[in-house]
Amino acid sequence: MTRPMTYQTLVDEALQQVPEVFPCELMEALEAGERPLLLDVREPDEFRALHIPGSLHVPRGVLEPAAEEGYEETEPELVAARDRVVILICRSGRRSALAGVNLQRMGFARVRSLKLGLKGWNADGGPLQDHEDRPLDDDEAEARLDAGAEGGAR
Numbered sequence: 001m002t003r004p005m006t007y008q009t010l011v012d013e014a015l016q017q018v019p020e021v022f023p024c025e026l027m028e029a030l031e032a033g034e035r036p037l038l039l040d041v042r043e044p045d046e047f048r049a050l051h052i053p054g055s056l057h058v059p060r061g062v063l064e065p066a067a068e069e070g071y072e073e074t075e076p077e078l079v080a081a082r083d084r085v086v087i088l089i090c091r092s093g094r095r096s097a098l099a100g101v102n103l104q105r106m107g108f109a110r111v112r113s114l115k116l117g118l119k120g121w122n123a124d125g126g127p128l129q130d131h132e133d134r135p136l137d138d139d140e141a142e143a144r145l146d147a148g149a150e151g152g153a154r
């Protein structure tokens with residue numbers, strides 16, 4: 001019998017097929033005027049606590065119907081992004097990698113996973129805001145990311 005895969009093995013396997021982008025590379029691209037779709041796949045309470053300005057929120061649990069026409073969860077901006085660079089974002093870069101596999105299988109050829117997720121983005125000084133679009137400083141953002149981890153999203 002084949003051994004069951006661990007969570008980390010699943011993530012490692014996903015990362016063999018989903019390219020990653022470093023936070024500093026993404027910042028440079030945005031500063032240079034590139035407009036990839038920033039797609040945050042964390043849970044609703046995590047997104048409310050903080051997110052990258054301008055990111056679209058689609059929790060991983062509804063990602064596949066959100067990416068296709070005709071479902072209650074359909075997210076038109078995502079459906080329209082099939083040929084666009086899509087940067088998948090989570091807390092540390094694991095859920096985003098796993099999400100990337102299915103998006104690739106659904107025809108999104110230019111999917112990337114944000115390496116180290118929002119932890120890495122914040123460590124590199126990337127802007128983050130709360131649900132009322134208020135900017136958060138690094139320490140506040142870090143505290144919110146760590147609080148999210150207590151809910152199981154390590």
Ligand SMILES: O=S(=O)([O-])[S-]
Nearest residue numbers: 091092093094154
């Ligand atoms: O990478 S993750 O902490 O969001 S599961």
